[in-house]
Amino acid sequence: MVVFRALGWLFLALAVAVVVHDLLTWWSQGRYPFSTFGSLWAHLDPASLGNTQTSVRRHLSGVLWTWMMRPLLTVPAVPAFLVLGLVQLWIGRRDLGRPDAGVLMGSRPRRRRGGLL
Template sequence: MVVFRGLGWLFLALAVAVIVHDLLTWWSEGAYPFSTLGSLWAHLDPASLGNTQTSARRHLSGVLWTWMMRPLLTVPAVPAFLVLGAALVWIGRREGGRSEPGFLAGSRPRRRRGGLL
């Protein structure tokens, strides 16, 4: 569950970063751009976006790119990251107030009553 919470917080941080990026772009250019997943990907690494599109059309069906990937890349980034982050944090929430000891969490050290240590 720690992994889900960590990924959820990462996506929420990405949403904040995209908001800051959009606001800085709006401040410098005067028009508010709604960043989409595709525009962010093209801004970060345009070559990998083109390679992915070419590979998907060559090795998979072209319908997969046209009907699944293209609409997914037109989704606004901020709501997508917010929804995904909130869902992952909710999935990874702790039941009750304390987490159960396990492999990653470990067990709590016992406190001795009395004595020097």
């Protein structure tokens, strides 16, 4: 469950990073670009995007690129990262119907911390 929560927070951080990137682009160029997965990939490493397209078309199928990868690359990044992050956090939530510690595993004595309580 920790992995799902970590992935959820990572996706939410990516959404924030994309919003910051879009706002900085809007501030410098005067237009607000809605970043897609394809535009982010092309911004980070354009050569690998072209190599991936060539490899998928050559070794797998041109139909796979046209009907699966191209629509996936046109998805807006911020809503997708937000949805992915919230779903991962929901999957990795802590209260998944676990029984109380005293029922099956026995009760553990609680440690007292220093102070008044």
